[in-house]
Amino acid sequence: MSATFLGIPPFPEAARAAVDDSRTRHNLRRATHTIRDKRASVVGELNDDWQLLRAEGAAVKEHTLRHLDRYLEQLEESVTRAGGRVHWAADAEEANAIVTRLVKATGETDVVKVKSMATQEIELNNALAEAGITAYETDLAELIVQLGDDLPSHILVPAIHLGRAQIREIFLDQMAEWGTPAPPGLTDDPRALAEAARLHLRERFLRTRTAISGANFAVADSGTLVVLESEGNGRMCLTLPQTLISVVGIEKIVPTWSDLEVFMQLLPRSSTGERMNPYTSTWTGVTPGDGPQEFHLVLLDNGRTDVLADTVGRQALRCIRCSACLNTCPVYERTGGHAYGSVYPGPIGAILTPQLRGMSSAVDEALPYASSLCGACYEVCPVAIDIPEVLVHLREEVSAGRGHLGEKALMAGAEAVFSSSRALGAAQRAAGLGRNLVPGHLPGTAGEWTDTRDVPDVPAESFRSWWNKRGKGQR
């Protein structure tokens, strides 16, 4: 049974521990700044066309979502015509049941997996384990997380919080438990670590007859599924086994093959900061004599239709999981992904998780506030999701609920002060009179400020008071 996000405290508390962890912060800072610079460089190569591509990417996704029923039906028809089988899963439980049933039908007890956010979201590996099926993660970072019994902390690089020395330790300690052991004398050189992963997984790839994947895109008109990757583990899983099961969120659809003209430029440059990722595989149903001869597509809702119903929040479903927003986010850079309590961390997670889960817990309610609203995420998003807009929208949903009485009282008090210039003036005079009474360290919520920051001195006279006197003097 692998680790889960259950029990992670709400963001401010989880973030406190992360901020204090200097090693993790060092790893994160290095990694996010590296990829931020790479992205900026390859996006810059496209000059003004980047904004045209971004606008088209957003428009294609928005259009698809607005006609999602039609495109889902079209995709089903195209995939079926090409020899695939389509299954519909309303929630995680149903998706896990379908996949378990399909794997059992193959008679296999081992499956290899391509990195997939959807299967992380539904905790498929745990469900398979309960049915006696072992799922082997094959993406290097997923492998590190699985071997380390850890949790993913990034969409693209789930082990971003770990440095090379930690990865070496995990490989030396755990690889033998799962299969081919780490080579003796393994160093923490990234080349050596990648080589250890190659050796560890090689035989498993050649032997395993069932694979599970997600997909980056599902093309409605052609019935084609698309997976972008780097290492070749994806190709191994998508090519060598007899049976392939792909679990794909219903929002992954693009209407036409031609739309890849846009997305095959937007995604690699936004994601790994490369002009093109090393490998992209596309397949349409089954090709006799080449690749898996049995293909199942599991279309997953699991809260997505709830997101779709929110006309402001809907735009979160445009997300193509590039993780540019994580890499650029100053909050993520300091907290890492675990603090977000979900497989979807960072700015996109802060708007997606509470919507998918239905704002069902204190963890969900804290997520929309895990942002300074600086807007850097929106700026880099290749499909122009206005993340700050959705964050504020979700904050409205939280504040409309029960609780948060202190904050509500504060906001009501502030509104009363701002309801007339006379009330504001009176408050300012009172503050001016009491200005020498303000201590350097304040209790309660205000202490959150004064723990690390001095407070400005309250001036004896407000601007408006000065203006009024000045006016009288001039007259």
Add this chain to the structure above:
Amino acid sequence: MRIALFITCVNDTLFPDTGRAVVRLLERLGHEVVFPEDQTCCGQMHYNTGYRRPATRLAVRFVKTFEGADAVVVPSGSCAAMIRDNYPRLGAGGSRLSRKVAGLAPRVYDLTEFLVDVLGVTDVGAYYPHKVAYHPTCHGLRMLGLGDRPYRLLRAVRGLELVELEGATECCGFGGTFAVKNGDVSSAMGADKARHAVETGAEVLCAVDNSCLMHIGGILSRQRSGMRVAHIAEILASTEKGGSAGPAPDDAPAAKEAVTR
């Protein structure tokens, strides 16, 4: 030109020197400044914290107070962005508020935009013999798109040495209620910003927003860093002549003269 000043509640209450500097600067450039007295707050704190209805009421109030103005100048990037970018989201499409906002919002300017785009000046005749770093605040940078306007204004100030700030475009971590709701992350972001600021060797860190400066300045002050913060208006208002000169050390807007304390 007759210019309506929206001082903002934070400047009005905590940083009146910024307001005085704006008045001095615009009058020096030959314009009349008016201060509609009914003004209070743009509602940004309510809006950003998820209190839409109070924010909407404050927006209605703002529109009523300023709808007759030819131009509204705001010495705060985030409040100007609240009015220009977020007010249109408040009223339902076709509502009275949204119609009025559509008419008024294009006439609302951050101070630096107003100087460069409307008045067409970059040299405002200021004198400020100090080494200065500029922090582009997020809402000024990304919502208003201030671009190089503040830099052009600062470069034209006599005596001022403008130095580059590393990681300039990264958020300082203030974020309104974020600063207390997620105080640890906010402080960590602010500490990095303060470190970069100190590393420039500048005497003064300036910005278009006193809220961000209050946060960064609070850290600089707590650290006894020796660096001051100043709103850009106070730098642009400073002249060689005595009385109307820029802020004396104990007149700085936030976290004053940590050096001397």
Add this chain to the structure above:
Amino acid sequence: MSASRTGRTPGRGGAAGGGPRGPVPSSRERILGRVRAALADVPSDEPAVRAPGRGFADSHAAGPTLDVFEDRLRDYKAQVRRVPADRVAAEVAAALDRRGAQRVVAPPGVPDAWFDGAAAERLPDSREEPLSVGDLNGVDGVVTGCSVAIAETGTIVLDGSPDQGRRAITLVPDYHLCVVRAEQVVDGVPQAVRLLDPARPLTWISGPSATSDIELNRVEGVHGPRTLEVLLVEAAP
């Protein structure tokens, strides 16, 4: 744009299993029903087909196509040689020789002429008579053609045509020698997408396999071929 939820459906539990069971609607019908309910705000007359916006250029690289292609291949650590058409066989032989490859797989559409003078043994593979995965794991390399190549991104695309073969043969061996004809190279991604047939299984390859999973540093060589060599064939002078 307030009151934005148009149709939040209560509850999200679900009956396990896919097919219809009596009066309980299938998950397919339930999901499609929920999608339609969620889209109550979309006007019924909004066109369900959208004209694509293609205002952007096909390519953004400056310089002759083949130079750009060569540069981008090298940038992603592929080996590349530009060869005249009448020298293909000699260059294939030389490449295999440098590699020390003795047994190489080639799909049926690869011309025998490419192997003229090669010391290596050519192992045939086809959909009808495939080598086993274990056999593929034991060969020294694979020689193929390609379907289209993209200069701006340094990408070659294989589509399973007879000179490119099954996907497994270009995956399991550790060395891939790909012969690209100059006229197969397009400038940018959009042109390639327009030329490709999605009904075929496609593999886009940009350099050897790589990972950035350790501290986001790119390291070449993981599960796919660790060496990619491209022979770029130009018309004989």
